[in-house]
Amino acid sequence: MGQCHCHKKRKDSQELTDVERAIEIVINNFQRYAVKGRKECLTPNELRELVVQQLPHLSQHVCSLDEKIECLGDPDEAKLEFGEYWAIIGEAAKGCRVKK
Amino acid sequence: MGQCHCHKKRKDSQELTDVERAIEIVINNFQRYAVKGRKECLTPNELRELVVQQLPHLSQHVCSLDEKIECLGDPDEAKLEFGEYWAIIGEAAKGCRVKK
Numbered sequence: 001m002g003q004c005h006c007h008k009k010r011k012d013s014q015e016l017t018d019v020e021r022a023i024e025i026v027i028n029n030f031q032r033y034a035v036k037g038r039k040e041c042l043t044p045n046e047l048r049e050l051v052v053q054q055l056p057h058l059s060q061h062v063c064s065l066d067e068k069i070e071c072l073g074d075p076d077e078a079k080l081e082f083g084e085y086w087a088i089i090g091e092a093a094k095g096c097r098v099k100k
Numbered sequence: 101m102g103q104c105h106c107h108k109k110r111k112d113s114q115e116l117t118d119v120e121r122a123i124e125i126v127i128n129n130f131q132r133y134a135v136k137g138r139k140e141c142l143t144p145n146e147l148r149e150l151v152v153q154q155l156p157h158l159s160q161h162v163c164s165l166d167e168k169i170e171c172l173g174d175p176d177e178a179k180l181e182f183g184e185y186w187a188i189i190g191e192a193a194k195g196c197r198v199k200k
Contacts, residue, residue, distance in 0.1 A: 016157060016158075017153075017154050017155070017156065017157075018125055018154075019125055019126060019129045019154040019155065020154070020155060020156075020157055020158050021122075022121075022122035022123070022125035022126050023122070023126060023158060023189060023192075023193050023196075024196075025118055025119060025122035026119060026122050026123060026126075026193070027193050027196065029119045053117075054117050054118075054119040054120070055117070055119065055120060056117065056120075057116055057117075057120055058116075058120050058123060082193070082194055083190060083194060086186075086190035086193060086194070087187075087190070089123060090183060090186035090187070090190065092123075093123050093126070093127050093182070093186060094182055094183060094186070096123075096124075096127065
Protein backbone atom coordinates (compact mmCIF):
# COMPACT_ATOMS: atom_id res chain seq x y z
CA MET A 1 0.00 0.00 0.00
CA GLY A 2 1.45 3.35 -1.08
CA GLN A 3 1.14 6.76 0.52
CA CYS A 4 -2.09 8.70 0.57
CA HIS A 5 -2.62 9.12 -3.17
CA CYS A 6 -3.48 12.84 -2.81
CA HIS A 7 0.22 13.65 -2.82
CA LYS A 8 0.60 12.88 -6.51
CA LYS A 9 0.59 15.95 -8.74
CA ARG A 10 -2.96 16.39 -10.00
CA LYS A 11 -3.44 15.88 -13.71
CA ASP A 12 -4.18 19.60 -13.96
CA SER A 13 -0.54 19.93 -12.70
CA GLN A 14 -1.71 21.89 -9.68
CA GLU A 15 0.23 21.27 -6.47
CA LEU A 16 -1.64 20.56 -3.26
CA THR A 17 -2.38 23.64 -1.14
CA ASP A 18 -0.64 24.09 2.22
CA VAL A 19 -3.76 22.96 4.02
CA GLU A 20 -4.03 19.83 1.86
CA ARG A 21 -0.38 19.02 2.46
CA ALA A 22 -0.93 19.50 6.20
CA ILE A 23 -3.91 17.12 6.17
CA GLU A 24 -1.83 14.63 4.23
CA ILE A 25 0.86 14.75 6.94
CA VAL A 26 -1.77 13.86 9.55
CA ILE A 27 -3.06 11.01 7.33
CA ASN A 28 0.41 9.62 6.66
CA ASN A 29 1.19 9.81 10.37
CA PHE A 30 -1.73 7.49 11.07
CA GLN A 31 -0.54 5.06 8.42
CA ARG A 32 3.01 5.16 9.71
CA TYR A 33 1.97 3.98 13.19
CA ALA A 34 -0.79 1.63 12.05
CA VAL A 35 1.65 -1.19 11.47
CA LYS A 36 -0.21 -4.10 13.00
CA GLY A 37 -3.42 -3.05 11.25
CA ARG A 38 -1.61 -2.60 7.93
CA LYS A 39 -2.36 1.13 7.73
CA GLU A 40 -6.05 0.55 8.35
CA CYS A 41 -6.20 0.74 12.14
CA LEU A 42 -4.11 1.47 15.19
CA THR A 43 -3.82 -0.56 18.36
CA PRO A 44 -4.07 1.42 21.64
CA ASN A 45 -0.35 0.87 22.15
CA GLU A 46 0.44 2.23 18.69
CA LEU A 47 -1.78 5.23 19.39
CA ARG A 48 0.00 5.85 22.69
CA GLU A 49 3.36 5.70 20.94
CA LEU A 50 2.10 8.11 18.26
CA VAL A 51 0.83 10.56 20.90
CA VAL A 52 4.07 10.50 22.89
CA GLN A 53 6.30 10.90 19.85
CA GLN A 54 4.21 13.10 17.53
CA LEU A 55 1.80 15.05 19.73
CA PRO A 56 3.82 15.90 22.86
CA HIS A 57 2.40 19.43 23.11
CA LEU A 58 -1.00 19.06 21.49
CA SER A 59 -1.93 16.03 23.58
CA GLN A 60 -1.86 18.19 26.68
CA HIS A 61 -5.12 19.67 25.38
CA VAL A 62 -6.99 16.39 25.53
CA CYS A 63 -8.13 15.82 29.08
CA SER A 64 -7.55 12.29 30.33
CA LEU A 65 -6.20 11.11 26.97
CA ASP A 66 -4.52 8.22 28.76
CA GLU A 67 -7.83 7.10 30.20
CA LYS A 68 -9.39 7.38 26.74
CA ILE A 69 -6.70 5.13 25.32
CA GLU A 70 -7.15 2.67 28.23
CA CYS A 71 -10.88 2.47 27.40
CA LEU A 72 -10.15 1.42 23.80
CA GLY A 73 -9.61 -2.16 24.92
CA ASP A 74 -6.74 -4.61 24.68
CA PRO A 75 -3.60 -2.52 24.19
CA ASP A 76 -2.31 -4.84 21.49
CA GLU A 77 -5.48 -6.17 19.95
CA ALA A 78 -8.12 -3.42 19.98
CA LYS A 79 -8.55 -1.61 16.66
CA LEU A 80 -8.86 2.15 16.28
CA GLU A 81 -10.03 3.23 12.85
CA PHE A 82 -8.89 6.40 11.06
CA GLY A 83 -12.10 8.25 11.94
CA GLU A 84 -11.56 7.70 15.66
CA TYR A 85 -7.93 8.82 15.39
CA TRP A 86 -9.08 11.93 13.53
CA ALA A 87 -11.71 12.66 16.20
CA ILE A 88 -9.13 12.45 19.00
CA ILE A 89 -6.88 14.88 17.16
CA GLY A 90 -9.87 17.15 16.56
CA GLU A 91 -10.51 17.21 20.30
CA ALA A 92 -6.91 18.22 20.93
CA ALA A 93 -7.13 20.82 18.17
CA LYS A 94 -10.30 22.24 19.70
CA GLY A 95 -8.64 22.45 23.10
CA CYS A 96 -5.53 24.05 21.63
CA ARG A 97 -7.41 26.85 19.84
CA VAL A 98 -7.22 30.37 21.26
CA LYS A 99 -8.92 30.53 24.64
CA LYS A 100 -11.47 33.27 24.97
CA MET B 101 -7.48 37.18 19.19
CA GLY B 102 -4.03 35.83 18.28
CA GLN B 103 -3.09 32.68 16.43
CA CYS B 104 -3.55 29.22 17.91
CA HIS B 105 -1.30 29.49 20.95
CA CYS B 106 0.32 26.10 20.32
CA HIS B 107 2.72 27.74 17.91
CA LYS B 108 4.66 29.50 20.67
CA LYS B 109 7.88 27.73 21.58
CA ARG B 110 7.13 25.54 24.58
CA LYS B 111 8.82 26.60 27.78
CA ASP B 112 10.88 23.39 27.52
CA SER B 113 12.19 25.06 24.27
CA GLN B 114 10.97 22.12 22.19
CA GLU B 115 9.62 22.99 18.75
CA LEU B 116 6.30 21.56 17.60
CA THR B 117 6.56 18.29 15.67
CA ASP B 118 5.70 18.19 11.95
CA VAL B 119 2.32 16.67 12.75
CA GLU B 120 1.56 19.36 15.34
CA ARG B 121 2.54 22.08 12.88
CA ALA B 122 0.29 20.46 10.25
CA ILE B 123 -2.66 20.41 12.67
CA GLU B 124 -1.97 24.02 13.50
CA ILE B 125 -2.19 24.92 9.79
CA VAL B 126 -5.63 23.31 9.64
CA ILE B 127 -6.71 25.18 12.79
CA ASN B 128 -5.42 28.54 11.55
CA ASN B 129 -7.14 27.95 8.22
CA PHE B 130 -10.48 27.71 10.03
CA GLN B 131 -9.78 30.91 11.92
CA ARG B 132 -8.70 32.71 8.76
CA TYR B 133 -12.07 32.07 7.05
CA ALA B 134 -14.22 32.40 10.18
CA VAL B 135 -14.39 36.17 9.84
CA LYS B 136 -18.05 36.79 10.51
CA GLY B 137 -17.96 34.47 13.53
CA ARG B 138 -14.78 36.07 14.84
CA LYS B 139 -12.72 32.87 14.52
CA GLU B 140 -15.31 30.88 16.43
CA CYS B 141 -17.53 29.69 13.60
CA LEU B 142 -17.86 29.68 9.83
CA THR B 143 -20.90 30.58 7.76
CA PRO B 144 -21.78 28.14 4.94
CA ASN B 145 -20.55 30.72 2.44
CA GLU B 146 -17.24 31.06 4.25
CA LEU B 147 -16.91 27.28 4.32
CA ARG B 148 -17.63 27.09 0.59
CA GLU B 149 -14.97 29.72 -0.08
CA LEU B 150 -12.50 27.80 2.12
CA VAL B 151 -13.21 24.54 0.28
CA VAL B 152 -12.82 26.11 -3.18
CA GLN B 153 -9.61 27.95 -2.31
CA GLN B 154 -7.91 25.59 0.16
CA LEU B 155 -9.24 22.08 -0.54
CA PRO B 156 -9.58 21.93 -4.34
CA HIS B 157 -8.26 18.35 -4.55
CA LEU B 158 -9.22 16.93 -1.18
CA SER B 159 -12.83 18.10 -1.45
CA GLN B 160 -13.34 15.73 -4.38
CA HIS B 161 -13.26 12.94 -1.78
CA VAL B 162 -16.33 14.22 0.06
CA CYS B 163 -19.40 13.03 -1.80
CA SER B 164 -22.08 15.71 -2.22
CA LEU B 165 -20.09 18.26 -0.21
CA ASP B 166 -22.08 21.02 -1.86
CA GLU B 167 -25.32 19.44 -0.67
CA LYS B 168 -23.85 19.13 2.82
CA ILE B 169 -23.03 22.83 2.82
CA GLU B 170 -26.53 23.64 1.50
CA CYS B 171 -28.03 21.70 4.44
CA LEU B 172 -26.13 23.81 6.97
CA GLY B 173 -28.77 26.53 6.70
CA ASP B 174 -28.69 30.21 5.76
CA PRO B 175 -25.53 30.73 3.69
CA ASP B 176 -24.68 33.93 5.54
CA GLU B 177 -26.17 33.34 8.94
CA ALA B 178 -25.81 29.66 9.86
CA LYS B 179 -22.88 28.86 12.17
CA LEU B 180 -20.49 25.98 11.70
CA GLU B 181 -18.37 25.30 14.76
CA PHE B 182 -14.74 24.09 14.62
CA GLY B 183 -15.73 20.51 15.44
CA GLU B 184 -18.06 20.31 12.43
CA TYR B 185 -15.36 21.80 10.17
CA TRP B 186 -12.89 19.24 11.51
CA ALA B 187 -15.37 16.38 10.89
CA ILE B 188 -15.91 17.46 7.25
CA ILE B 189 -12.15 17.49 6.68
CA GLY B 190 -11.89 14.10 8.38
CA GLU B 191 -14.44 12.73 5.94
CA ALA B 192 -12.38 14.04 3.02
CA ALA B 193 -9.21 12.66 4.60
CA LYS B 194 -10.85 9.25 5.01
CA GLY B 195 -11.95 9.29 1.37
CA CYS B 196 -8.52 10.39 0.21
CA ARG B 197 -6.66 7.60 2.01
CA VAL B 198 -5.24 4.75 -0.09
CA LYS B 199 -8.03 2.72 -1.64
CA LYS B 200 -7.81 -0.99 -0.97
